[in-house]
Amino acid sequence: MHIAPKIRGYICTTAHPAGCIQNVKQQIQYVSNQPSIASGPKKVLIIGASTGYGLASRIVAAFGAKAQTIGVFLERAADDKRTASAGWYHTAAFEQAAHQAGIYAKSINGDAFSDAIKQETIALIKKDWGGAVDLVIYSLASPRRTHPQTGVSFKSCLKPIGEPYRNQTMDMISGRLSDVCIEPATPKEVADTVAVMGGEDWMMWIEALLAEKLLAKGVQTMAYSYIGPKLTDRMYSKGTIGMAKKDLVATGKILQHRLRPIDGQAVIAVNKAVVTQASAAIPVVPLYISLVYKIMKEKQLHEGCIEQMYRLYADRLYRTDRKILVDAQGLIRIDDWEMREDVQQAVAALWSKVDEGNLATVTDWVGCRHEFHKLFGFEVEGVDYSLPQVAALPIPSLNLPI
Ligand code: NAD
Numbered sequence: 001m002h003i004a005p006k007i008r009g010y011i012c013t014t015a016h017p018a019g020c021i022q023n024v025k026q027q028i029q030y031v032s033n034q035p036s037i038a039s040g041p042k043k044v045l046i047i048g049a050s051t052g053y054g055l056a057s058r059i060v061a062a063f064g065a066k067a068q069t070i071g072v073f074l075e076r077a078a079d080d081k082r083t084a085s086a087g088w089y090h091t092a093a094f095e096q097a098a099h100q101a102g103i104y105a106k107s108i109n110g111d112a113f114s115d116a117i118k119q120e121t122i123a124l125i126k127k128d129w130g131g132a133v134d135l136v137i138y139s140l141a142s143p144r145r146t147h148p149q150t151g152v153s154f155k156s157c158l159k160p161i162g163e164p165y166r167n168q169t170m171d172m173i174s175g176r177l178s179d180v181c182i183e184p185a186t187p188k189e190v191a192d193t194v195a196v197m198g199g200e201d202w203m204m205w206i207e208a209l210l211a212e213k214l215l216a217k218g219v220q221t222m223a224y225s226y227i228g229p230k231l232t233d234r235m236y237s238k239g240t241i242g243m244a245k246k247d248l249v250a251t252g253k254i255l256q257h258r259l260r261p262i263d264g265q266a267v268i269a270v271n272k273a274v275v276t277q278a279s280a281a282i283p284v285v286p287l288y289i290s291l292v293y294k295i296m297k298e299k300q301l302h303e304g305c306i307e308q309m310y311r312l313y314a315d316r317l318y319r320t321d322r323k324i325l326v327d328a329q330g331l332i333r334i335d336d337w338e339m340r341e342d343v344q345q346a347v348a349a350l351w352s353k354v355d356e357g358n359l360a361t362v363t364d365w366v367g368c369r370h371e372f373h374k375l376f377g378f379e380v381e382g383v384d385y386s387l388p389q390v391a392a393l394p395i396p397s398l399n400l401p402i
Helices: 017-032 052-065 086-100 115-128 187-197 200-211 240-258 285-298 305-317 341-351 365-375
Strands: 043-047 068-073 105-109 133-138 144-146 153-155 165-170 177-182 215-225 265-270
Touching: 017 052, 017 086, 017 305, 043 052, 052 068, 052 086, 052 133, 052 305, 068 086, 068 115, 086 105, 105 115, 115 200, 133 200, 144 187, 153 187, 165 285, 187 240, 200 215, 200 240, 215 240, 240 265, 265 305, 285 341, 285 365
Parallel strands: 043 068, 043 133, 068 105, 133 215, 215 265
Antiparallel strands: 144 153, 165 177
16 A cells, blocks of 8 residues: 555645654654653653654653653544554554563553543553552643533634734645634633633543552643744634633642642643644644744754653753752743744744745745654655555554453
């Protein structure tokens, strides 16, 4: 079977097995070339572990700190007509590499918002670890959530609040620039986005793990957020997704309190903007990302998910002095290089100069489009795309009984 990208809007409906495997190998290689994280975690649960920041977190935990990992995600297996999703192939490759290196890795595929998947995860932790989880990463990005207690389904949306928002936006694939006017969210849309991407589900996970006494003394739990510059704030930090992130931060404070009896900590890491399946879907943000990539590459500050997550673990969360480095608001800022004044000034100066004629030189659109293809295993260096592929790759641990 030969597999080509089939792109619809901002998603690709096919994924290339060998390309996804190579992506994971490259990330493992990067981490293996860094100093190991001596005081890192030992037993890590990652919720949203198959792509983007969650996958990179899992790779850093396993290959940077030799941690055992359980990863939860929602991915599609291959069938007669379709390839598996990229996260499926990433996990197959990750587990294989971890097992070869003698590192425990098991995975659970299903809806992390449901009680059933939480119970399945708890059963696996009890059986294999007997508890003692010392890090819980919450890295979900989802367009919808069904509430496990009420059965009500919520859809998140990416909209401004209050006034309509006009700006230019970019199609990451075609490089087409257009002016958009996005109508403000209704109060229900704001509330629904908070229900999907806010902190309630993170809290439910931690409460479920606490109730079963599966968290180690001194456990850390960390969720990911984004703030970004003024340029995108109507769409991001002051928009519907920003309200959800505020709720996540507020949940972190409650969890901090809840974990005190076991000396635990709940933290939010504010990560930099990177090309992932989640960020490609946000209006206006891809144009900003293509500008910030350009400037950060020129200043030799560029990082993708794996470089960010390694720096997060090594320089913020598991420092040799054992202090967690946070700002005055108690947030871990690993977006510090993106938010540097010189970087933001350069981006703002270019924003109004961009047009379709100069997009490829003024911005790093070409690099971002390449990154977008790589998310699905296409255009990955070192892969021979003329070779036929087997689409039905197994994830080793999914076939094992719990
Ligand atoms: P992503 O789309 O690459 O990954 C999302 C993960 O969530 C995948 O593993 C997917 O399988 C899983 N998932 C989605 N719905 C699920 C469900 N119902 N049940 C189980 N798993 C499910 O996203 P990402 O960009 O890595 O984002 C992860 C987190 O990082 C989000 O909180 C996001 O806001 C944050 N963040 C992203 C950026 C960015 O630029 N991409 C920047 C800062 C912070």
